[in-house]
Amino acid sequence: MFRKLSNIVKKLDHFILTVSLVKWLFLSSIVGVIMGVLSALFLRSLKLATDLREANPWLLFLLPLAGVFVSFLYSRYGKNSSKGNNLIIEQAYYGDREIPLRMSILVFVGTFLTHLFGGSAGREGTAVQMGGSISEFIGRLFKLDKHDMKIILMCGISSGFGSVFGTPLAGTIFAIEVIAIGYMYYEALIPCFISAFVGDYVATLVGATHSHYHILSVPSVTPVNVIKVIVASALFGLMSIVFSEGVHISKSLFSKITDNPMLKSFIGGFVVIALVYIFNTREYLGLGLPTIKEAFEGNVSKYSFILKTLFTSVTLGAGYQGGEVTPIFFVGSTLGNVLSDVLLMPASFLAALGLISVFCGATNTPISSFILGIEMFGSNGVVFMFIACIVSYLFSGHHGIYTSQRVYRSKS
Amino acid sequence: MFRKLSNIVKKLDHFILTVSLVKWLFLSSIVGVIMGVLSALFLRSLKLATDLREANPWLLFLLPLAGVFVSFLYSRYGKNSSKGNNLIIEQAYYGDREIPLRMSILVFVGTFLTHLFGGSAGREGTAVQMGGSISEFIGRLFKLDKHDMKIILMCGISSGFGSVFGTPLAGTIFAIEVIAIGYMYYEALIPCFISAFVGDYVATLVGATHSHYHILSVPSVTPVNVIKVIVASALFGLMSIVFSEGVHISKSLFSKITDNPMLKSFIGGFVVIALVYIFNTREYLGLGLPTIKEAFEGNVSKYSFILKTLFTSVTLGAGYQGGEVTPIFFVGSTLGNVLSDVLLMPASFLAALGLISVFCGATNTPISSFILGIEMFGSNGVVFMFIACIVSYLFSGHHGIYTSQRVYRSKS
Structure with missing residues (x-):
């Protein structure tokens, strides 16, 4: 009797896992496709900004003004966007924050201007914040519950990171490992991989390229x-x-x-x-x-x-x-x-x-x-x-x- | 004031981490050295058992008697050893079980006889159980508290797995990932790596060899x-x-x-x-x-x-x-x-x-x-x-x- 019941539960288990898989194949792919296109655009814009800056050294002198402009945009329209990556991490952990969609536009424009006028900065923050705000938007669109909202947010992180660096596997694990020190969100493993893989695939498809570095020689393990x-x-x-x-x-x-x-x-x-x-x-x-x-x-x-x-x-x-x-x-x-x-x-x-x-x-x-x-x-x-x-x-x-x-x- | 206090705590933090590192360098290495030697012995004994069996086909007919002998040893001397890997996993999870040291001898002998007389079985169970019972013993020897007992037990698993397959990294993660589905014991990451690395290193040093398989061609990602x-x-x-x-x-x-x-x-x-x-x-x-x-x-x-x-x-x-x-x-x-x-x-x-x-x-x-x-x-x-x-x-x-x-x- 107990064995039968336990068998039914196990079968149900499989059913639930399958339904969940189909759902995330859909949701994670949407996040991945959008982020793939955005990352490719973003990488291209960074290339443009860098080329322009190097061709026009005087642009550096406009850096303070560009900063004023970006900070003006953030304080006028950004709501809590200026919290950056921390906002994304907090939302994935607590689930009670609000990430405005406009964060994606602001951080894209802000990063472009930073690089155009000579600030020293990176790009993962931009990718993660674009991914976070867009996935949060998609989650709201499909009226996901709190548990799933956290997962789709991590999908945003994984696809952003994975597509901007061309490393979908590191992107996947980054998203589920970065939220809290010493904890891995296994429940988001598969959704995050789908987003990161699709994101990287689409980004490459629409022309994104990544820097490659090589280890020329490895010492032996002594x-x-x-x-x-x-x-x-x-x-x-x-x-x-x-x-x-x-x-x-x-x-x-x-x-x-x-x-x-x-x-x-x-x-x-x-x-x-x-x-x-x-x-x-x-x-x-x-x-x-x-x-x-x-x-x-x-x-x-x-x-x-x-x-x-x-x-x-x-x-x-x-x-x-x-x-x-x-x-x-x-x-x-x-x-x-x-x-x-x-x-x-x-x-x-x-x-x-x-x-x-x-x-x-x-x-x-x-x-x-x-x-x-x-x-x-x-x-x-x-x-x-x-x-x-x-x-x-x-x-x-x-x-x-x-x-x-x-x-x-x-x-x- | 708060900043100062928080700085002191952070410094203390580093101090604690360093003390902990020294402790585990010591404890994990002991586990690793013992398991490395044992795994090498074990692998050599399996080679011997396999060679003997293949040279003497009639040994198969003694399999039932060998089984009786091993089961006799387990039921007479084994205490709860017959629970095998499950006992190790339960102890790492709950921390209130008891793993007898004799488990290591029993499982070694039992596996040798199983392979000598033609049973179809593996070897990771033996490695994990030897590692588990020996590390538990070492933990008791040094009077570790419950938290550290769990960690040293995982060290036993990682060094057993890592040294028997020649895969210290997989052994490390296996030990901290296998205890519960969907959870990784980050707090045991470094101790487990030390044990697995030392175990594999020592095993190789004293002559353990592993099978190698190769992927001859990989399709492209389409x-x-x-x-x-x-x-x-x-x-x-x-x-x-x-x-x-x-x-x-x-x-x-x-x-x-x-x-x-x-x-x-x-x-x-x-x-x-x-x-x-x-x-x-x-x-x-x-x-x-x-x-x-x-x-x-x-x-x-x-x-x-x-x-x-x-x-x-x-x-x-x-x-x-x-x-x-x-x-x-x-x-x-x-x-x-x-x-x-x-x-x-x-x-x-x-x-x-x-x-x-x-x-x-x-x-x-x-x-x-x-x-x-x-x-x-x-x-x-x-x-x-x-x-x-x-x-x-x-x-x-x-x-x-x-x-x-x-x-x-x-x-x-």
Whole structure:
């Protein structure tokens, strides 16, 4: 009797799982298609902004005004959009916030202008916020309940991240791992994958391209090399704290100067201009993709990881848009390159470990960071990538770039 | 003031994490070293058992007596050891069970005899149970509290799994993912990795070797190929149910015949002998590694996945020792090989997907199965491996080989 009943329940279980699968095939694909198109557009616009900025150096002098304009848009029309990624994370965790659809437009325009006029910023924030606000809108459209709203929101995150970096698997795990430290939302695994996969597929279909970096040689797994990698990864973890705290401190310093977001951006723009003239370089403006490439293929300046942190902290602290992840890739890979001289290991190898592990320390997503490594660099050196991620995860403590990220489980 | 306080707490945090790291470097390494040596011994003993059995076909006729002997040992000296992997999982979940140290000896001897005399079984059960009982012992030795006892137990699982298959990363994630469906024990991530890495390293150092299989060609990611892989993976997921239920049904059938464990094994031994003569093959005895190799390189019989399920269900249902995972690898890879003719995809490709995804469906560990794929086959076809794992994870429902595994979060 009990066995029969339990069998019926198990069959029902399968039925429920199937219905749920069909529902999410539909909903997640919608999110994926929209985000794929948007990401491709966004990546193209960033390319345009970068080309224009490099062809017209004088654009930098308009950065303060662009900042005023963007901050004006945010304060006039943005509602709570200025909370950025933190708003998305809070909504996925608590489910009682409100994400305005207009956030997607604002962050797109804001990031474009930031990069056009020379702010130092990334693009994952934009992708995640576009994904978050659009998926939230779709969820409301289909009148999803609170549980499903959280899942579709994570779909927005996964498809945004996956399509903007061309890494659908890392995007999937990122979305379900970033909401709370030490917790993975397994119930959103399949919906998030569908969104990320469709998003990346559509983005590629409509012409999105991504930077590729290669590890040129991987050391063998010996005790000495393991210890070297642990030392490097501990430093990457500590660097992730410096980066995260740099942005946070810059934010609170600007807040001490003034409450007016437009004035903040105005001043911040001038500080960026001043930094360009103090250090006599424009290398740290925009995404900085050429330097990341250089970190894998050649030699970079010994101070570039610190300077990129400084430029990005000022830019984001002053309220410019874009996000942190590409600057983090920059900081991690250049620090790895620098460490390669000290630790006598291949530069491209440490650049790769630095890239994924500073990302890991700053976002507290060890599994996602590891998979990001696999997707970007292949499986050669897979054990070192794993070590790099978990050591950096540990050494970053409970710091991170997302202040809204809750600690579900302490790291050790 | 608040900022200062929060800074002190954050610093304290780092201090706690560091102390915890040192503690686990010590404890996890002990577990790893012991398990590494034991796994190497175990693998060598399995090789010996297999060679002896193949050289002396008459050994099969002693299988019923060997079964009686092992069941006698278990019922006389085993306490609750006969609960096997389920005991380890329950203890990691509830923390109020007792795992006797003698379990490690019993399961080692029991598995050796099972393979020597021709039972169809695996080896991960043995590795996990040896790891579990030894780590529990070490935990008691150092008087760990309940929280740490759970963690060290997972270290035992990770080092057992990692060293016996030569896959430390999959072992790490397996240990923290297998305890409850839809939950990952992040707090045990680093300790488990240390144990698994040290275990694998030591095992290799003292001469353990592992089978290697290769994907010879990977199809490109097109919609048609994605759909084919989804269909195959859904079948793999359903096959994992057939396998799990096969073992469970066999167990309950034997229990209906008699309560006496020795008589059960005695009868079961004769059933295995009968099966050998009915199907006129010894291919399904023992681990079946040559057939797994063949599934990657050539052609296998159309029914081998069903026959292996049958042989293994009888063997394990009758109380023989060893575990399910290698038979699952057998079933998955041969089913994949068979499907390659139907779906017109490369045999080695579908064999690999079958191997990891039947494993995933049966153990409900999608991330671990995916990483197992990376460690065994590299990153070529990484998106297909991910799809295979999550589709099988979904289609296996809440079935699985470990009846003690709790459902923390429904799969969708």
